[in-house]
Amino acid sequence: MFKFFQTIKTIKKLREINPDKRWLKNQRLYFARMAQAEEPGASAKWIFLKSKLVISLTAILIVLSLGGGAINSAKAALPSDVLFPVKLFTEKIQGLLIIGNENKIDFTLKLAEKRLEEIEQRIEKNNGESPNNKDITAEAIRLAKNNLEKAGTLMAQTVDSKNNGEKNLKQIERVFEKLEKVAERKNQLAKKLTAENPDLTATFNSLDLASIKIEEEINTKINVTGQGEDAAKIIKNQAKKSMERAENKIRNIGRKLLNTDLDQNGENEKSEKEQEETLKKLEKLANKLEKSAEKMESAAENLKNAKKEFNSGKFNEAIRKANEGFKDSAEAE
Numbered sequence: 001m002f003k004f005f006q007t008i009k010t011i012k013k014l015r016e017i018n019p020d021k022r023w024l025k026n027q028r029l030y031f032a033r034m035a036q037a038e039e040p041g042a043s044a045k046w047i048f049l050k051s052k053l054v055i056s057l058t059a060i061l062i063v064l065s066l067g068g069g070a071i072n073s074a075k076a077a078l079p080s081d082v083l084f085p086v087k088l089f090t091e092k093i094q095g096l097l098i099i100g101n102e103n104k105i106d107f108t109l110k111l112a113e114k115r116l117e118e119i120e121q122r123i124e125k126n127n128g129e130s131p132n133n134k135d136i137t138a139e140a141i142r143l144a145k146n147n148l149e150k151a152g153t154l155m156a157q158t159v160d161s162k163n164n165g166e167k168n169l170k171q172i173e174r175v176f177e178k179l180e181k182v183a184e185r186k187n188q189l190a191k192k193l194t195a196e197n198p199d200l201t202a203t204f205n206s207l208d209l210a211s212i213k214i215e216e217e218i219n220t221k222i223n224v225t226g227q228g229e230d231a232a233k234i235i236k237n238q239a240k241k242s243m244e245r246a247e248n249k250i251r252n253i254g255r256k257l258l259n260t261d262l263d264q265n266g267e268n269e270k271s272e273k274e275q276e277e278t279l280k281k282l283e284k285l286a287n288k289l290e291k292s293a294e295k296m297e298s299a300a301e302n303l304k305n306a307k308k309e310f311n312s313g314k315f316n317e318a319i320r321k322a323n324e325g326f327k328d329s330a331e332a333e
Helices: 002-015 021-037 043-066 068-075 084-097 101-125 134-157 162-193 200-225 229-258 272-311 315-332
Strands: none
Touching: 068 084, 084 101, 101 134, 101 162, 134 162, 134 200, 162 200, 162 229, 200 229, 200 315, 229 272, 229 315, 272 315
């Protein structure tokens, strides 16, 4: 403890020391010359290459310090395992070394699916039972959502050009395939886990909302690329899937609302105080149900309009309405 206080005193003394003015002047001149020495137009590129080189070297040094055995063991690590943070760290390093937004988007979507796959593996390891701690599952889903959000940001940053229409459409199809895989895994997990842990419902919904954000960016990309036959086919398929997703969500929540237990049997056996508390709880539940019903009404209206737009061939508008319906129903849930 004495050494700690001595260190604090020393730091305070060091703050009072000012550098020599002549030395500061020389350093300013030195950095000014260095800045002028860069070729016009090449400085930004050179700085980028240097930063990439620094990151690469740093990554290599860190990986070497961890040791090959630890890295290999970490590859199979699952959420809550000791080496799982090492796995996440090595993935982060991999992401830093990937060049090009298209490749980065593919990588981040692959990581989103991997996080969900790890929950499935954890369930298998627990002999079919869900992870003991629901926070472990929630954290894994949060990481998957972060990857989806990152993919959406990268998609927004991708430069579009009508001259690269075919290339853009191939990338879009690839992104949709990966999003579909994520959705399939999410749906399977949600069926298994939300029955036991209803609190996870909102967490799973966040994955769908992040996917919708990517789809919105894709729509923008398609519209910039051009409305060829292939592009129209992709938009039409997307509209179908958006409506299916909204319809399934609305149907599931409708069932939940109908099955809400408002039965007051046995009230006569309770004391007056207990009955009063129960009535307060029921009143709160009734208010929530009323708000949910309003949201569900809005969701159903949006879905109805989405189907009208789809039948009229206005697929972009159908997607927008269907997604609004999904968002309303997610809020109701």
